[in-house]
Amino acid sequence: MKIALVNDMPIAVEALRRVLLTIPEYQVAWIATGGVEAVAKCAKDTPDLILMDLIMPGMDGVEATRQIMKQSPCAIVIVTASVGQNAAKVFEAMSYGALDAVDTPILGSQGKQDPSQTALLKKIATIGKLIGKSPPSHLNFTLNKPQTNFTLPPLIAIGSSTGGPKALATILSRLPADFGAAIAIIQHIDAQFAVGMIDWLNQLTPLTIKKASAGDRLEKGIVTVACTNDHLSLQSNHTLNYTKDPIDYPYRPSIDVFFKSIAQYWTHKGTAVLLTGMGRDGAEGLKLLRSQGWHTIAQDKASCIVYGMPRAAVELNAAVEVLNPEAIATSLIYRSVVNR
Incomplete structure (x- = not known):
């Protein structure tokens, strides 16, 4: 999976890059340090997934998400220092097409993963399944008769x-x-x-x-x-x-x-x-x-x-x-x- 990183903080970029390197199938497509750069790079080379910072100078992650989903849509996950503290902006970004949000991972000592790294990898794995996948055949639509009846509203x-x-x-x-x-x-x-x-x-x-x-x-x-x-x-x-x-x-x-x-x-x-x-x-x-x-x-x-x-x-x-x-x-x- 080709994954792009959008973040103005070098430490955060390095943390994200190291997390992605733990999965051989994940490739860093490109890195942008702001929203304007991300929109331009995405138009030239649309990745499978963007890990989008929320708070950035100039164009923030909300506006970058809006423009990317309009011009060159792809899967976007918001990555921010605190999802809870930035909830309003997170929901605004989701309204424009971001799929999910997660706290920025913190590099553990001696290569150990902290919970934020695990959470990020789980979300990326789920999105990997979603892209281009049809519903599994085991979803069975055989009907059964209801056992009871109530007065039901519309x-x-x-x-x-x-x-x-x-x-x-x-x-x-x-x-x-x-x-x-x-x-x-x-x-x-x-x-x-x-x-x-x-x-x-x-x-x-x-x-x-x-x-x-x-x-x-x-x-x-x-x-x-x-x-x-x-x-x-x-x-x-x-x-x-x-x-x-x-x-x-x-x-x-x-x-x-x-x-x-x-x-x-x-x-x-x-x-x-x-x-x-x-x-x-x-x-x-x-x-x-x-x-x-x-x-x-x-x-x-x-x-x-x-x-x-x-x-x-x-x-x-x-x-x-x-x-x-x-x-x-x-x-x-x-x-x-x-x-x-």
Whole structure:
């Protein structure tokens, strides 16, 4: 994998370089000391992955991410001294297409790795699996009959990945306080950032947004967001649960796993939406839901940060509508009113 480093601190660059050297398959494509240089180098030699510093003089990592994802898109991970202290900028960068964020690794003594080095390598390995990979064949979409029935609210299920927070903010900010459906969101995001994303989204919408906990039920007017590195799924008694399986599936939490579970156990026909993102996760689940009579929507190419998952859905003829986030919100409001 060709990996570029963008950082104005020589010590941080050396720490990143040494971590990458521990994996023979990782190659440092180029090094840039600022955002302007990174944008120019990426246009000439687009790597598989960029490890992007957040705070830099001149053009910072947020603006560099925005320009790179617009001009020469590739996978980007934000690397900063403290993800927690820079949470607002981290989410801004993710809105422009950064996949993840991690603390800058610290070189251990005598070649020993500290936890930040291990965390970085794990994230790079996961992204390596995501690039150009199709969903594993072991995701089984055979349907089982639900064991119990409850009075279920209308349901909107949304899956998103790269650039998803921005698209979600656009959609949720347009929904009214009396919105008449339950909303479940599966966003590809590390568990350590999920609660922060919920807090951020709660500031943008009159709806209540909460993390999904095992045993919860989806409620009318409540937005429930998957919040662990395991897969969220619906059980036969219509409560939510988390599962580690499939254990080697790189998309965590998986949209396909959740879409499959609601296809199995949600007895009413709802609406499913697949937003911007790298790879193909969610496309087959969206197709399955459409085959069961659900109204399905994919985000259009022009508004996507990465037109991967929606394109896969369009290629499978899984989407009834292909819309930008503003139009998706309008469609959801219309369908909510009609179905009351």
